[in-house]
Amino acid sequence: MFSYCSDPSVLEGFTWLSCYLTTGTHMLFYASFGTVLLVLAITAPVALLFGFGGAMAARSRIAPLRWLGKVYTSMVRGVPDIIFFLFVPIALDQGLEWLRSRFYCDPSVPVRQGNDFVVCAAAKLPLSSSPSWVHDIYGIALAIIAFSVVFGAFAANVLYGAMGAVPRAQIETAEAYGFTSRQINRRILLPQMWTYALPGLSNLWMILIKATPLLFILGVEDIVYWARELGGAKTRAFDYPHPDWRLYYFLGVLVFYLLMTWVSERLLDRVRARLSHGQATLAGEAMRKAAA
Amino acid sequence: MNQCLQTIADYGLRAFGYGERLLPRSDFTLCQQFTLIGSGLLWNIYFAVLALAAGFVLANALALCKASAHPLLRKPAEWFIFVFRGSPLFIQFFLAYEALVLLPRAGIEIFGLTVQTGWVTRAWAGATLVLILNTAAYSAEIFHGALRNLPRGEIEAADAYGFSGWQRFRKIVWPTMLRLAWPSYTNEAIFLFHATTLVFFSGFPAFQQKGDALYYARYFAEQTFNPFVAYPIVAGYFVALTLLLIWVFGLINRRLNRHLPGAARKLRYRPNLIR
Amino acid sequence: MKKPIFAAAILAVSAGMGMGQTVRMGTEGAYPPYNFIDANGDVAGFERELGDELCNRAELDCTWAKNDWDSIIPNLVSGNYDTIMAAMSINDERKQVIAFTQNYLPPAPSSYVAIDEGADLEGGVVAVQTGTVQASYVAETPATMIEFPNIDQVFAAIRNGEADAGFGDHEVVRPYVEDSNDLIFVGEQVFLDEGIGVGLRQSDNDLREKLDTAITEMKEDGSLNDLIRKHFGEDAQVHE
Numbered sequence: 001m002f003s004y005c006s007d008p009s010v011l012e013g014f015t016w017l018s019c020y021l022t023t024g025t026h027m028l029f030y031a032s033f034g035t036v037l038l039v040l041a042i043t044a045p046v047a048l049l050f051g052f053g054g055a056m057a058a059r060s061r062i063a064p065l066r067w068l069g070k071v072y073t074s075m076v077r078g079v080p081d082i083i084f085f086l087f088v089p090i091a092l093d094q095g096l097e098w099l100r101s102r103f104y105c106d107p108s109v110p111v112r113q114g115n116d117f118v119v120c121a122a123a124k125l126p127l128s129s130s131p132s133w134v135h136d137i138y139g140i141a142l143a144i145i146a147f148s149v150v151f152g153a154f155a156a157n158v159l160y161g162a163m164g165a166v167p168r169a170q171i172e173t174a175e176a177y178g179f180t181s182r183q184i185n186r187r188i189l190l191p192q193m194w195t196y197a198l199p200g201l202s203n204l205w206m207i208l209i210k211a212t213p214l215l216f217i218l219g220v221e222d223i224v225y226w227a228r229e230l231g232g233a234k235t236r237a238f239d240y241p242h243p244d245w246r247l248y249y250f251l252g253v254l255v256f257y258l259l260m261t262w263v264s265e266r267l268l269d270r271v272r273a274r275l276s277h278g279q280a281t282l283a284g285e286a287m288r289k290a291a292a
Numbered sequence: 293m294n295q296c297l298q299t300i301a302d303y304g305l306r307a308f309g310y311g312e313r314l315l316p317r318s319d320f321t322l323c324q325q326f327t328l329i330g331s332g333l334l335w336n337i338y339f340a341v342l343a344l345a346a347g348f349v350l351a352n353a354l355a356l357c358k359a360s361a362h363p364l365l366r367k368p369a370e371w372f373i374f375v376f377r378g379s380p381l382f383i384q385f386f387l388a389y390e391a392l393v394l395l396p397r398a399g400i401e402i403f404g405l406t407v408q409t410g411w412v413t414r415a416w417a418g419a420t421l422v423l424i425l426n427t428a429a430y431s432a433e434i435f436h437g438a439l440r441n442l443p444r445g446e447i448e449a450a451d452a453y454g455f456s457g458w459q460r461f462r463k464i465v466w467p468t469m470l471r472l473a474w475p476s477y478t479n480e481a482i483f484l485f486h487a488t489t490l491v492f493f494s495g496f497p498a499f500q501q502k503g504d505a506l507y508y509a510r511y512f513a514e515q516t517f518n519p520f521v522a523y524p525i526v527a528g529y530f531v532a533l534t535l536l537l538i539w540v541f542g543l544i545n546r547r548l549n550r551h552l553p554g555a556a557r558k559l560r561y562r563p564n565l566i567r
Numbered sequence: 568m569k570k571p572i573f574a575a576a577i578l579a580v581s582a583g584m585g586m587g588q589t590v591r592m593g594t595e596g597a598y599p600p601y602n603f604i605d606a607n608g609d610v611a612g613f614e615r616e617l618g619d620e621l622c623n624r625a626e627l628d629c630t631w632a633k634n635d636w637d638s639i640i641p642n643l644v645s646g647n648y649d650t651i652m653a654a655m656s657i658n659d660e661r662k663q664v665i666a667f668t669q670n671y672l673p674p675a676p677s678s679y680v681a682i683d684e685g686a687d688l689e690g691g692v693v694a695v696q697t698g699t700v701q702a703s704y705v706a707e708t709p710a711t712m713i714e715f716p717n718i719d720q721v722f723a724a725i726r727n728g729e730a731d732a733g734f735g736d737h738e739v740v741r742p743y744v745e746d747s748n749d750l751i752f753v754g755e756q757v758f759l760d761e762g763i764g765v766g767l768r769q770s771d772n773d774l775r776e777k778l779d780t781a782i783t784e785m786k787e788d789g790s791l792n793d794l795i796r797k798h799f800g801e802d803a804q805v806h807e
Contacts, residue, residue: 025607158476206378237600237612282447285444501714513641
């Protein structure tokens with residue numbers, strides 16, 4: 001980074017630290033914060049969509065759809081996410097490559113050869129010749145899908161509960177006004193359920209933030225991977241030898257996560273205040289009194 | 293079949309250190325995998341049950357403290373919830389382990405009695421403690437959210453009946469809070485149950501290969517180099533136990549909601565479905 | 568601004584396709600001095616240098632991929648990369664699932680590390696890294712085994728008294744012991760494997776032959792031994 005960094009072994013004190021903190025690996029460490037934020041930013045809405053679909057399916061009048069919704073939520077919720085991530089992405093990857101191999105390869109060559117799963121070079125996903133960023137993006141995409149499937153199942157459960165928590169009287173009033181069930185869904189159920197769904201969803205968001213260390217199992221290098229990697233004792237084989245500094249790195253990561261939580265809570269509080277407004281709940285009542 | 297019974301006798305309680313000392317090394321059978329992973333599952337159940345039971349009590353207290361108007365009660369509760377909800381579980385494990393190993397090995401002298409400290413670094417004590425604190429924080433937040441969403445009318449009705457503070461809490465506030473919080477709390481219980489797999493994955497060391505379900509699944513996956521047998525077995529075990537957990541929590545949920553028209557309707561609809 | 572980069576990337580992709588076989592080399596990147604991530608974030612170490620040289624001699628176009636140790640064999644078998652060069656000892660269990668080239672490192676010793684000269688290696692607590700050959704070995708001794716996910720925790724456990732001793736690959740623990748002023752080697756060294764080779768899919772015979780030829784060549788002209796001495800010191804085990 002800096003010109004004086006070319007020979008780290010002669011550096012000391014602050015200059016050593018300034019060089020150390022700007023090495024390529026540290027840059028990757030800082031960039032991984034961005035990766036994590038990106039994954040979160042994409043996963044949250046996608047998972048919410050999955051959850052919404054799941055909840056609507058579970059409430060559906062059509063039996064097979066209802067069963068599908070229930071099976072999805074209970075199956076995926078049943079498996080710890082670590083275990084899900086340990087074999088589902090490999091299976092997903094092999095599934096996709098198998099599909100591609102049916103189009104791009106000679107179908108008479110078996111995909112399974114002994115222990116090996118082999119598809120021809122053209123069916124590889126991504127192609128072995130593609131640059132490493134393509135592999136990275138592919139890994140991140142798989143990770144996002146896996147995360148969304150898992151957290152969608154939990155979101156479905158929260159939304160399903162919230163839809164059930166909307167006061168019956170409101171639905172009945174709407175029915176009395178001659179609303180169709182579609183109109184009830186759109187005008188009453190969905191707007192009203194958010195205040196009930198919010199505590200559960202915000203909890204889920206907090207859990208999602210803290211599930212990001214599992215990204216490493218999916219081959220995405222996240223903050224915690226780098227903290228562990230950089231913090232571990234470095235012997236003289238390295239340019240910047242140092243003892244076991246994992247504690248400091250983990251404290252740094254801890255601060256990041258606390259900050260994320262703090263910001264999320266501020267934002268969620270605002271949303272909550274907005275949703276509580278005019279609701280027939282204690283919080284809504286407190287707001288009414290404060291205004292009066 | 294007999295062989296499998298023998299395997300169960302040898303390894304059924306291996307996770308707690310009973311039975312064969314050496315894990316199977318070659319010619320792995322499905323029976324061995326099911327038995328050992330099932331034996332490890334006992335640890336997951338142990339962690340989950342203890343943490344949920346203790347965490348539930350603590351969470352109620354924390355939620356009330358956080359809802360309290362008194363800052364001496366509110367502030368510490370807010371901070372506790374914030375820190376434990378705000379950091380990844382395995383960093384909590386890491387820091388807890390680092391802190392616990394600092395305790396003097398010889399034990400601490402209190403009033404002439406020597407309190408042994410060696411055991412707190414073991415997973416059964418240390419990890420349980422972390423899990424209790426962790427789930428208490430998450431659950432407290434859920435309960436606190438539910439407290440905010442108590443229907444106004446119910447409180448007014450309680451006041452109208454002349455219920456005193458404790459009576460009102462015991463008969464109206466607490467049951468309604470639980471009712472509202474229950475679906476989210478069910479999720480939290482599931483998360484906690486699943487989080488027990490982290491104990492040996494990145495938290496505490498395993499002694500003498502006594503580990504949880506994921507520990508043994510990883511052992512088999514490493515020995516056979518095939519993730520498609522051992523991991524689905526743990527997944528299957530967990531799905532079954534989670535369904536059991538959801539069923540138990542569903543029963544409680546039904547009990548909490550038994551006075552509501554929606555719940556009654558569900559019961560009425562049931563026979564139609566079967567027909 | 569974005570477009571030219573993208574076009575260049577496409578060019579690079581098509582150029583790569585024209586150049587014959589691209590081989591993806593899988594490694595762990597967390598096992599110095601065998602393989603690690605250097606200050607620039609690239610894979611480095613003995614295996615990086617050896618791998619690049621082998622590819623050069625076999626006229627292959629190689630790229631490096633990092634993978635967690637736990638899933639390094641499943642991901643090879645399912646084709647995410649084509650070779651493993653990650654200090655992987657050749658042993659019978661692994662041979663059932665993957666193929667190996669001849670060894671590029673001769674059998675390496677494993678050593679016990681402790682603070683106290685008289686550490687009890689038979690009846691005491693011995694710390695190891697999970698999923699290593701050293702862990703399998705200690706499991707069979709009468710010692711109480713305590714397993715940690717990474718090597719730093721092993722040394723931390725020795726220092727804070729959780730474990731009486733640690734056990735690991737000699738070349739991996741040696742720098743830690745030499746850098747420290749409290750850790751010492753104790754007991755006898757143990758030889759656990761047949762050396763370290765390149766892991767490959769069993770169906771990949773072509774690639775194995777090419778790499779085997781290159782390794783033989785490097786053994787014969789002495790360049791492999793030079794490379795070993797460069798990374799592991801003058802008194803490292805070399806090929807005869």
